[in-house]
Amino acid sequence: MLYIDVIVPLPLQGVFTYSVPDSLADQIDIGCRVIVQFGKKKYYTAIIHRIHEDKKLETEIKEIISVLDKYPIVLPEQLQFWEWIASYYMCTLGEVSKAALPAALKLESETHVFLDPEFESQVSFTPNEEKIFYILSDTKPLRISEIEKITHISNAIPYVKSLVDKGAAYISERVKNKYSAKTETAYRLAKDFSDEELSQILDELKRAKKQLQLLYIFLELRHEAGNPPDFYILKKQLMDEAAVTAAVLDSLEEKGILNSFRFEVGRFNSIDATLKPIKDLTPDQSKAYNETNHAFTDKQVVLLHGITSSGKTEIYIRLIQDAIDRGEQVLYLLPEISLTAQMTDRLKSVFGNQLMVYHSKFNDNERAEIWQSLLTKDDCKIVLGARSAIFLPFRKLGLIIVDEEHESSFKQQDPAPRYNAKNASIVLAANFGAKVLLGTATPSIETYYNALEGRFGLVTLSKRYAEIELPEVVPVNTKDLRRRKIMKTILSPPLLDEMKEALSRKEQVILFQNRRGFAPLLECKTCSWTPKCEHCDVSLTYHKGQRVMICHYCGAVYSVPSQCPECQTPTLDVQGYGTERIEELVTEQLPEANVVRMDLDTTRSKRAYERIIADFELNITNVLIGTQMVSKGLDFDNVSVVGILNADSMLNYPDFRAHERAFQLMTQVSGRAGRKNKRGLVLLQTAHPGHPIISFIRNNDYAGFYETQINERQLFRYPPFYRLIEIVLKAKDESLVDSMAGEFGRILRQTFNDRVLGPVKPTVARIQSLYIRKILLKIENQASPSKVREMIDLCHKYVLQNSKYKSVLLYYDVDPM
Template identity: 35%
Template sequence: MPFIADVIVDVPAMQTDQPFSYAIPESLTELIEIGMRVEVPFGNGNRHIQGFIVGLTELDIMPNDLKPIINVLDLHPVLNEELLELADEMKETTYSFKITCLQTMLPSVMRSSYKKYVTLLDNNLPEKITDELFLGLGEIEWDIAKESPHFSELLELRRDGKVDIRYEVTTKNKVKTKRVIKKALENSELLLEKEKTRKNATQKHRLLDFLMEIDESEFSIKELLETHDITRPTINEGHKSGWLTIEEREVYRNPYAHHQFKKDTPLKLNEEQQLALDKMKVSMDQEKSDVFLLEGVTGSGKTEVYLQAIAHVLEKNQTAIMLVPEISLTPQTVTRFKKRFGDDVAVLHSGLSQGEKYDEWRKIERKEARVVVGARSAIFAPLENIGLIVIDEEHEGSYKQDETPRYHAKDLAIWRGKYHHCPVLLGSATPSLEARARAQKKVYQLLTLTERAVSKAMLPQIDIIDMKEEMKQSLTTTFSSTLLEKLKSGIAKKEQSVLMLNRRGYSSFVMCRDCGYVLPCPNCDISLTLHMDTKQMKCHYCGHEERIPYRCPVCDGDKIRYYGTGTQKVEEELKELLPEARVIRMDVDTTRRKGSHEKLLAQFGNQEADILLGTQMIAKGLDFPNVTLVGVLNADTALNLPDFRSSEKTFQLLTQVSGRAGRGEKAGEVIIQTFNPEHYAIELAKAQDYEAFYQQEMRLRHQGNYPPFYFTAQLVVSHEEEHLAAKKMYEIVAFLKKYLSEGAILLGPTPKSVARINKRYYYQTVIKYKNEPNLSNGLKIILEESQKEIRNGLRITIDMEPQHFI
């Protein structure tokens, strides 16, 4: 009986968010499988697009009107049954289109692009068009056609049916290959060939000698050319004569090819670590999809517990996923995992090139790697028979994707855990209130580590410096006198320090002291930030850049001054105050280049610098035994933001960065500079008292009706015209009220805190609710309606459980 293919097509719209049926040509019958990408016609047939096969349906009789699949884009399925089911789950929970979910699961290099052509349907066209555009070829690329002065006439001819548009799917050559040679004759035959060769043919003699020296294995032509002084024509002659063969070999782009990972052995666990591991082993062995929350103070050896839990999984011939929140954490984590598990580890994160990511993905898909280490998107790794999923620093907001589909990696990890009947392990020194509350209610199983793993390592001594008092002493630098003295002392003792400032750039804004004018971004409602290294003013929202002004554009005054402090400015101050100090600055600007995170951390680890200065990317996960001092230059950066999580984020950040001190046998100190020394988040971070913070913050969340007591949903509308964005947002709120009970709380509509970004105005509303069975139906209708609004310039987004409300 004939089969038809059910295909999800690459057209992200509500009316196409369903499988379309295609006939399978006889030539492709043996190749087609569920989970493959295919090229299919769509619309009038001239448009070719990519699609995913999500089902095969057997029919008694093949309908005559079905369009056939044009081509298969894969030799094997790229998405297995589990990931196709996960896409359905994501579509429902993130209010996204299925095609977007499917594409998110694959490396970006596997996304097809499209070429658009104008195609002649009628030879009887005006001469000026055929002469200028088509030149008798019958079709022309759309982008070239658009440059013609006759383009508008061309569009009119399209309406008359005399020309049409043709789309073509283009895929990149993603596989890297190398050319290798293999000897095709026995050594005795090669010796005869050498004896027949004239004496002055030195190149040929050299190649024949080389072939007789090597065994049956192949040898890279590139290496042969570079290291054995043999020319390409000589190699080609050998191939033509039949005494060697030339073949193409597929090779992996290995991001760690130049690294040496010395094999290590498991460390002896302390009593608390062993107890946590034993509880997880029971769950793994009984194939239970339990969720564990491992709450361990900084330096308590959580990573060693992860490693030994994964080792247990590998002994059972299962696989594991290890997620870290940021690329800055990856180098040290990868090193520890590669040392323990060697080539069994594949790495997936944004710091790799597209080709490297694709090759790492293929290693996983081909079952050549059983442990995946990576950031958020590594949750889609095509592993089978998963035995454990670990999410380190589970409280981090970066596990939530800010773009469609707006998924949270933690939710998908728990879904995959249930699918594979395996546990999920969430680890943190400062768990999110949501995770800790679930552990309190026994939804998660709580495991605790209260002591540092290194026997003599103690939690650091933390001191709070009131910067209001320092200012009274005419402080003219970013550094309090206490912090400066501690830095000098550390350098003298050849110890290292970490300084955190949660703001990159030179200063936060530029202001005229005569009239008060602050240089704004022309596209966003935000001031520009000064960057001295490039001598530019930059917008950190839209990327706009312009030169530094030396006179005020409003009053023409010359009293332009820089206010606020950025990492560049602090670096300059350090060089003035401590000229002997060797400083490494680590922020978004210094880590743009591939491998820069790893390089800077390696330099610091090799003690090539006394001070590591950076933004919050240095606050987590770093483990340097010689770091005895941590300085937080301004603890208030996130404290006063209009976000109900601001206190939680401040407490977490201060606790995490404090944990970088005293991780070896040397005692550690932490200096926290703040203008709010009495704030509970700062006082409890000083005391390293997570439990007290949890109780205090839960009381405030309960009073304010915020998570974890309520669920939240955020709807955002944007448009280039402010009144249209506001009008649509008010219409949506009025519509939603019909789907909400009296128990739901609606906040807004209001402009977002930064109301204009990249020339678009943003309005939002937030829904807080406990149980709203009809809300999903209302949101689906809004999603459907949003498709019609795109042509009017309106964009509507739905974000369930957003991490940021600013």
């Protein structure tokens, strides 16, 4: 009898064994999907992990229901990578499987199915497909379990999959992530004119010189392309080439000479005719490029430490082309893909159809399509993606670029697996024998330490592109200004003066405040009462535009009371400044400014983000107010002033990485100033202008900053000298979570001694009605991760012998950020 071990997408340890009926024995392969029954009524899509003939197994093992694939959709290198993720980050293979696969590839009993109202195909259905098709609705979803109950089909998943493949149905993820392909207007000839007809048209246009010029240029471009019958050109390109207005194009269309149509220029298509050549590198860039290649001869990982606006992207592009020339694939990781429209456009313009973009803004069927394309086609040479792109099925991976490697966004927080894509990409590359390039202006302490120790190669790019000077960073002493009653709002007089000057010169300004909403809290002036979330131990943030208070931890929304519930007086007032309040303040103080705000509230959709960036690039808006979004992946030519409104909030956060993050964030934000035309100015508002971190930022002294941090890390046993494992316990009963945390901490100390810190209450000790306790383990780097995990598992099992702790949620966060 043939048996298989499968990975079921559930948070359960290990793999599960099923038998294979003889009729399906020749269809199975490792990495293929199979439908299995799990429990009495649930069906899941599982991945074959191992095929064997173990005679010792009991005969009542369940059989698989069906095989979904003709070829493996998960490759051996991926399964090996999944196993490492599960082991290192202390989670289950099922959790890794669930995170890795697009939902369209892992149907289950609870998956919601819709009828596609646009389906008009004449394809034939099997009897079971027909039954399901006619009960589906395009407005009301049905779970697969409900479909099985209505149609009396014992396992409907294969038939639902077939309907999805035929375009007759889609699953619920498409509703959650509606995606509109990016399109632009293009023009082609209204019909296939003969040479004689074209000559006659040209004669008739002699009096309309601009129309004649436009048509001449169109025909020239068609001739250069070899006169293909389906030749077209984008509206923007045609207008630029002919230097005419849209009205001229409209006239030719009205005369029936040209036809316009919408052409998709989204993530799956590009127009090779518009591809730009790779730019020549400057001497400094060439030196860094050559040093990087040399470092790759004996190092798998290289750190490219290039200051802001030094042209690291041009080096990336050259290395990508080298990898493509060798027949390899490239993975380009960015911390937040939704914030990097500029990078997408830049790579598209050079590599065209060879580039694919993979992220959560695409609906699930599109992500599944990219997955299948990588498995079956050779067209895709580069994948640009956020952290989840590391799970894609690469076949010839040769290079991974991790841009802005210092970003904490590379770390997945919830749910499991809580992996760090930067660290995981190094393991992934090792599986393929590929290289990893880590690029940043502000390396993480751990990365820079590894580079200095010789584990990574190190290449430095210390000059800005075109010899532009780094911005001048000027601290503004807010404590002194407030003491002298000169500063009455969060905008200091020196900052307002510089903003006015910049706007008078038609230049742009960026203001950075890492807090969204109108104000962090409301407070009663009479009794100091502040509204708090019912489900979390945090105060509510006031959003004036929506006239609501929102919990930024659980998302709960509350109405704003007209008077204080405690003392019944109408003396509620806002305290502090969020981006929304600063937007209002700038509009009042500088009426000539055209202000735009960029934070989570204004960029819910990708289109909104792109519109904000496009307007700022075109100088339609001239003051950009934002959270840390403004520090990531943005390149503006005309920004001369940057204001950092509250440096102290970053410097005083209770975390051992606080100074590192403050240095990185403020340096990155500062780098947005004066990038092309002239030296920029950064005004850094702080009550402590003498703080050493501010001095390092002013002097762009990363080496000095690193020295102070690395000494502290070694003294207090933090990374890179120790590994951290955070154990998080959550329960609705506070006394229960306290009891289990205390017991678990006591048992851990018997094994790990003083390496155990806690349990402690975190800064926010209750979220979504769950009380939280944390235990921190500091483990020497030399310790075996598998042995550490084994010892922790033993302690965990010992504590769980007490049945009252079964309801406590416990998980591990390895290398927490």
